[in-house]
């Protein structure tokens with residue numbers, strides 16, 4: 381067996397592979413074409429963040445069984461293409477947490493004390509003390525967006541410096557935050573009060589450029605920002621303008637929208653401290669992630685149970701035939717819920733009625749959790765780690781089994797309680813093994829769970845559905861199906877629309893303004 385190592389990883393990991401009888405070829409800084417030409421000879425590939433494993437490479441990897449990421453983010457790997465080809469993608473989710481949290485603190489301290497411009501000035505022959513007077517961290521408010529592994533460590537470190545921590549993470553409960561000593565706040569509150577803001581979430585459709593001109597304007601004058609997560613979460617052009625205008629006092633940036641890069645307008649500003657994606661670059665972290673990913677690769681190549689795969693279910697083969705359509709249905713119900721609830725999730729109850737209830741339903745519940753977390757965690761949540769992620773966030777998960785199904789051979793009902801209310805959905809598998817949603821809260825309907833959907837609770841009165849249609853029409857979005865559920869004439873109702881294209885944020889905002897519409901959620905099930 382042969383492994384191709386495309387980015388520099390610790391020798392300790394390579395030794396693990398070699399000790400398992402695997403031939404290791406280290407070929408760094410290869411172009412996509414070069415990798416396409418050789419990847420057919422390998423069963424496994426290892427990368428860090430630099431090399432992109434594209435669909436072309438995956439398609440050329442005829443013998444590929446596993447792609448290992450020596451680190452957390454798998455956004456440089458086409459996970460969907462790998463999954464389609466049955467290739468396991470695994471990562472090393474924990475080995476570099478401390479390294480990234482410590483780099484964040486380094487940026488924070490360096491920004492507070494203007495270390496970078498002061499050092500440059502001194503080396504350039506200027507002994508300029510008063511120009512480089514800084515601020516203290518003690519007594520300041522730190523806003524942490526994303527309270528996962530790294531965000532939580534940063535919270536602990538910053539508390540040791542006497543900072544007050546405000547946190548925002550839709551997937552973390554008040555209780556978990558309290559245990560971390562973090563006060564959960566809305567984004568608006570953090571923007572209004574924080575002296576320092578640091579981001580620690582994956583790059584998703586939701587987080588991409590989530591800090592841009594509008595958000596920067598809401599921030600306290602003289603705020604300092606740090607991005608050691610993913611390039612693009614803070615809009616680079618908007619940040620540049622906010623620093624030039626004096627609104628933002630400084631920024632520490634480790635990651636860039638385009639990487640690698642040696643050119644950026646931000647590089648010309650002395651208030652900006654930049655590092656070339658060094659979050660995980662400590663000797664310790666590199667040993668940790670290389671060991672973790674190499675052990676995982678050995679497990680995959682030896683056909684053993686994998687621990688940190690981001691794209692495979694763990695269902696016994698004999699149950700797979702029964703479970704397959706329901707695994708897909710329940711993951712979609714989870715994705716639907718994950719995109720339509722308000723507030724942080726505290727409790728999940730899944731009720732299984734019908735023949736399914738005879739089996740161990742753990743994989744199905746796990747599939748629901750995976751779907752529910754997907755909108756925020758993207759590919760870093762998987763069948764192996766979804767229950768662990770729920771536990772980490774203090775979310776209570778329970779299953780109820782009953783033989784009675786009313787009208788369907790199997791009916792799955794998922795109820796999610798959040799800090800802001802409860803949402804319940806029910807679904808089943810109908811013709812051609814397609815998943816259908818049959819109930820949302822108290823409203824009965826029957827809609828195929830796929831593609832692009834809009835969920836809009838509203839008052840049951842004239843002109844509202846017309847208003848929704850007009851907004852979609854103005855955005856050239858075609859409505860494929862529409863279902864309206866109501867219980868009392870003239871009371872509250874819900875509209876579920878299946879549309880033919882993605883709904884841009886602007887259109888969602890306009891839909892929310894239609895008179896009588898109570899809430900609007902865009903659900904992407906593509």
Ligand SMILES: NC(=O)C1=CN([C@@H]2O[C@H](COP(=O)(O)OP(=O)(O)OC[C@H]3O[C@@H](n4cnc5c(N)ncnc54)[C@H](O)[C@@H]3O)[C@@H](O)[C@H]2O)C=CC1
Pocket residue numbers: 451452453454473476477480525526527528529530531548549550551552580581582583584586587608609610634635657658659660661755756757760
């Ligand atoms: N600069 C570097 O070299 C490194 C960067 N990273 C990056 O740091 C980020 C965080 O990593 P971990 O803490 O290990 O991941 P994690 O998965 O433990 O935590 C991510 C957190 O972000 C939260 N989140 C998702 N969407 C959100 C939103 N819209 N608003 C607020 N919170 C949201 C999730 O609920 C989760 O708690 C990842 O993007 C990872 O790739 C990780 C290691 C090194």
Ligand SMILES: O=C(O)CCC(=O)C(=O)O
Pocket residue numbers: 428429450451452453454476657658659660661
């Ligand atoms: O491999 C690296 O150096 C980058 C680490 C990283 O960004 C991650 O683990 O998400």
